[in-house]
Amino acid sequence: MQAQGMTLYVNGKIYTGSDIYENGQMLVDEDGKIIDISHEQLNSTNINVIDLRGKIVVPGFVDVHIHGGNGYEVMGGTEKDLDETSKFHASHGTTSFLPSTAAASNDDLIRVLKNCAASFENGVSGAELLGVHLEGPYINEKARGAMDIEQIRLPDLTEMERFIKASENTIRLVTLAPEIEGGLELVEYLNEQGVTVSIGHSYASYEEMKKAVEHGVRHTTHHFNGMRGLHHRDPGVAGTGLMLEELTLELIADGIHVHPAVVKFMYQAKGADKICAITDAVKSTGLLDGEYDDVQVMNGKIFLKEHPDTLAGSSLTMINGLHNVLQYTGLPLEKVLPSFTIVPAKKANVVNRKGSIERGKDADFLILDEDFNLVSTFVKGKKVYEKRCQPC
Known part of the structure; x- marks a missing residue:
């Protein structure tokens, strides 16, 4: 049974630091830790799902x-x-x-x-x-x-x-x-x-x-x-x-x-x-x-x-x-x-929890657009910055 407060990010191009997951998925728990990264469908039952719509995810x-x-x-x-x-x-x-x-x-x-x-x-x-x-x-x-x-x-x-x-x-x-x-x-x-x-x-x-x-x-x-x-x-x-x-x-x-x-x-x-x-x-x-x-x-x-x-x-x-x-x-x-x-x-002697997208590490990641411009910043799974939408 999945714990409450988990977030699943889907449809992202995830650069983990060692691999690239096309149409990847990343599961983050309520404590801001990365639980899983996968090419395949992860269990999304009773989980908050965020569709990245093809955007890039980097550490x-x-x-x-x-x-x-x-x-x-x-x-x-x-x-x-x-x-x-x-x-x-x-x-x-x-x-x-x-x-x-x-x-x-x-x-x-x-x-x-x-x-x-x-x-x-x-x-x-x-x-x-x-x-x-x-x-x-x-x-x-x-x-x-x-x-x-x-x-x-x-x-x-x-x-x-x-x-x-x-x-x-x-x-x-x-x-x-x-x-x-x-x-x-x-x-x-x-x-x-x-x-x-x-x-x-x-x-x-x-x-x-x-x-x-x-x-x-x-x-x-x-x-x-x-x-x-x-x-x-x-x-x-x-x-x-x-x-x-x-x-x-x-x-x-x-x-x-x-x-x-x-x-x-x-x-x-x-x-x-x-x-x-x-x-x-x-x-x-x-x-x-x-x-x-x-x-x-x-x-x-x-x-x-x-x-x-x-x-x-x-x-x-x-x-x-x-x-x-x-x-x-x-x-x-x-x-x-x-x-x-x-x-x-x-x-900085924090490589055990920072610097890459890996299971067990802090969910510190960026969402970028196709031109590598910053869309949003996450620290321990919490969004601390989001780019303001420009008026149409």
Whole structure:
């Protein structure tokens, strides 16, 4: 006998992450878990049935690098900031995310981490909050980008312990520069805590990169940006990241942070299962062109007002990132999806319940039209966004 509250989605083209179900069916229980996916008719007795009318179903996007959006920011330090950020990104295809910090004082970071822990416990209205991405403050000032130079400092294990405690053990990802004094010791400590360590805002050499990987680094932050670039006599962070198979590379596929031709090259060199699509979205993402605090937004490009050559995050959303990668690479949807789903789920340590449409996993999925435009977003079986119908 079927339990009450179940929903059966029929007549959809379902991309599970490993298979494609033409005219597929998906059964979701009242707790927001996927019960079954099939090519064949599932039992629909006493079940709510939704006809997808041939629309596409894909796993929800996981974004491990979000600073804010729609006028709200993680460093704002309130639960409302996080809730509004989660709703905004859900409306653009993100079903779960890591709010990302920036280099700041100890007191400010403690305050933000405590707030993230509270939102993690209480839940948010849109995309699920999975934990925290601590970006900085232990970075190299030579590659600081838009980070506040006054708040950059050397690694401090005691301070990191306080950060982890303030977050109630919800820090999932840390961006640091392993070449600075104390960097490798911090990498080892974080690995012991089960935290994914990413090289970012780093000026490491090829040799320093290899050593960092030997100590457990497995990820790079917004690859090609905020790092020592590729030169034929000095591979730097950018070149070494492409070479070492242990590393997964974050990608901001907005055509601004990374040239479209280089995006295509990244997929040729690494493959989708070693690329982690992110937005690096900030407070002004989703807002009109103009000035916001210390940044200027112009034609989708966000840069520091006082330093126009310095990018300060992106205005990208995950659904637009998907469209861009498809266009830049010429790859089919199923070859690109891992970068937006299973890869970031692994980096956030939630692959047991996120990143693919599988029995027993959370019913985090998107419904797309034939042009891959977002129709609706579901988090744990609950619809958190639906595109408004345009007047006829």
